[in-house]
Amino acid sequence: MADHAVFERHRRRLWGIAYRITSSVSDTEDVLQDAWLRWQALPDDRALEPRAYLTTVVSRICYDRLTSARARRETYVGPWLPEPLVAAREPAPGPEEHAALDESVGFALLTVLERLTPAERTAFVLHDVFEVPFPEVAEAVGRTPDAVRALASRARRRVRDERPRQTVDRAEHRRTVEAFLAAVTAGDLDTLVATLDPDVVWRSDGGGAVGVARVPVLGSEKVARFAGGLVRGLDPAGTRVEVLDVNGAPGIVFADPASARAAVLAFTVHAGRITGIDCVVNPDKLRHLGLLPV
Known part of the structure; x- marks a missing residue:
């Protein structure tokens, strides 16, 4: 043996x-x-x-x-996206903040x-x-x-x-993602649009199990409204919303046990704006993360 x-x-x-x-x-x-x-x-x-x-x-x-x-x-029903890798917590500030993603x-x-x-x-x-x-x-x-x-x-x-162009500056990437999250949670559509590239693309992976857009959403105005809909109806007191590493770069994790809804968002950032958002909501692809109670 x-x-x-x-x-x-x-x-x-x-x-x-x-x-x-x-x-x-x-x-x-x-x-x-x-x-x-x-x-x-x-x-x-x-x-x-x-x-x-x-x-x-x-x-x-x-x-x-x-x-x-x-x-x-x-x-497969709609876009097929990878099963995300989510870090337990964001790395401490240091030289890696400016390292390549x-x-x-x-x-x-x-x-x-x-x-x-x-x-x-x-x-x-x-x-x-x-x-x-x-x-x-x-x-x-x-x-x-x-x-x-x-x-x-x-x-x-x-x-x-x-491969799309993207920043190699981790701090810039995180700042942009945090600005997006702040605008989404505040319902500030104008600020949200400002975080997005005019040609931004949003892809959702629900696998037919969750009702999401089955084709990519294109353009900053449409993506901003779609992003606002993602958090609508979530329980503010019980929903976990965090900026965590998703596949090696700062992303966003949503989890609302009350509605049994969870999502992991990965971002492509270039020149201080978001050019791509990949949103995984398929429960089968999130099960390994333990975001919701079994």
């Missing part, structure tokens, strides 16, 4: 790979459980390089899952990755994010090294061309 301690040593890296390929916390947990069972059944002398072996196993499982998931996502888990990048083929996405995540050599990437997706090199190159071009 392979050593449990060795698997645990690599768990954080494996989790990061799986999430970036699948954009799903639940799938990531399932992938790691599957990989652990395979590792547990492996004779001690079979994996001379555990990190490389486990990376290949996890990537291959993710690649297979992503391939089978594409058909389901094409029939972690784009490798940001909604802006993950949304672009959704438009890639499973092979392109896997190749890009493994090579460009985790610096896995092409021969190992090839083993994970069942292609030749030259083929996965081409896959990663195509993916890289699409990411470069389609």
Whole structure:
């Protein structure tokens, strides 16, 4: 039996790979459980390089899952957004306030990755994010090294061309999100519009379980009114509203136990204005966060 301690040593890296390929916390947990069972059944002398072996196993499982998931996502009700990662609390002020945002888990990048083929996405995540050599990437997706090199190159071009521009200044991003929240909660439409880029895009993921816009909402006036509707009817005394890290950047978490409504908002900010808002309200995608009582 392979050593449990060795698997645990690599768990954080494996989790990061799986999430970036699948954009799903639940799938990531399932992938790691599957990989652990395979590792547990492996004779001690079979994996001379555990990190490389486990990376290949996890990537291959993710690649297979992503391939089978594409058909389901094409029939998904409304926009399909990632299952959000929410930090327990905002990091303390310090030098990191001015550090670049972690784009490798940001909604802006993950949304672009959704438009890639499973092979392109896997190749890009493994090579460009985790610096896995092409021969190992090839083993994970069942292609030749030259083929996965081409896959990663195509993916890289699409990411470069389609990823929206955004600030790398964490403090600016947070100030903009806080201004948006203050305007929404105060019902100040004019100030709310001022926080938004004229061409802002709002995407809602309700998965058919929650009544939200099934197509993107475009433009600052429409988005401002839509955002105001999100908080309308919430219990002011019992609703939790916080600015927390969502996928590596300041976002907003709403949770109202009285109405059993919860939402996680991720923001794209550029030049001091919000250019994109991704709002996840699908209960299945928020369950892992424990925002509402079971």
